[in-house]
Amino acid sequence: MKPLTAAQRRIVEAADPETGRLSGSEAQLTALVRARLAFRHPRPPHAFFLTPAGHRVREEGTAAAAAPEPSPAPEAPEASQGFAARTGAETAPHAVEGPARAREVRTAWEGLVELRRMTNADGARDRPCAWERTHLVRAAALALEAAGCRPAAPGREGYRVEATPQPEAVAVREPTQEGLRACGAALERAGWQVSEHAEPRAGSRSRYVLASPRRK
Structure with a gap:
């Protein structure tokens, strides 16, 4: 990826630290989209926002992220490079935690909700779509993490999402009854x-x- 220009760097650094919303000319913002540091929201007013890679550029003050990620595409929330919903089966320590991870999860969840709107026949956002039914474990894990549930990790208890022999069903395990009920809710x-x-x-x-x- 080409180094950012001074103008692009100023736009990235001036982004809203919480939402990542950007301000600038159409040409400047489109260039950041091409660089996979920003994405344009599909709904009006079609504002531009930083991708997780853009947030890292902003936070680290570097010209480019070491592993840039594309915007969360409506095709699938896992389309962004480097992002994967955490199932609790991971064996290595999580590389990204805290606010940076929360932003990645929020962006992926918003992309999944938009995918529901675009692919469900009635445009429903509150009902899983076909992608979720073919990626059950990842879809359930994303829903849990987006809701604030904590996945298991090396040295840490939390939920685990597992495939089952049953069609269109996953099992969620959590070491405490309270945690299990929170996952179900x-x-x-x-x-x-x-x-x-x-x-x-x-x-x-x-x-x-x-x-x-749920189908209905």
Whole structure:
């Protein structure tokens, strides 16, 4: 990626620190989109915002991010390079945490909601779309992380999302009953059908949530 011009750097540095909203001429902002440091929101007033890579450029004060990411495209929330919803099965420490990760998750979730609007026949935003039904584990994990639930990580307890033999269903496990119920409630708000079950193993007191994307 080409180094930013002085004008582009000023635009990036002047972005809103929370939302990443940008101000500048159409040509300048379009150039940042081409550089994968900004994206244009699909809904009016079609404002421009920093991508996660753009936020890193702004925060680090560098001419380019080490691993630039494209804007979260409506085609799929995982289209952005370097972003993946956390399922709790990761074995390596998370590279991005705190406000930077929260921004990545918020951007990916907004992209998924827009994908719902564009691909559901009735334009519904509160009901999972076809992409989610073909990426069950990642979709459920994104819904959980966007709702503020904490995924498991090395040395840290949290939720785990796992595939199941059942069609269009994932299992969500959490070490505490309170946490498990919070995960179930978060998925329900995101348009999933959930039910709580006991582990099939004899003598086990553990419970898990079975979740499926709601169709109506």
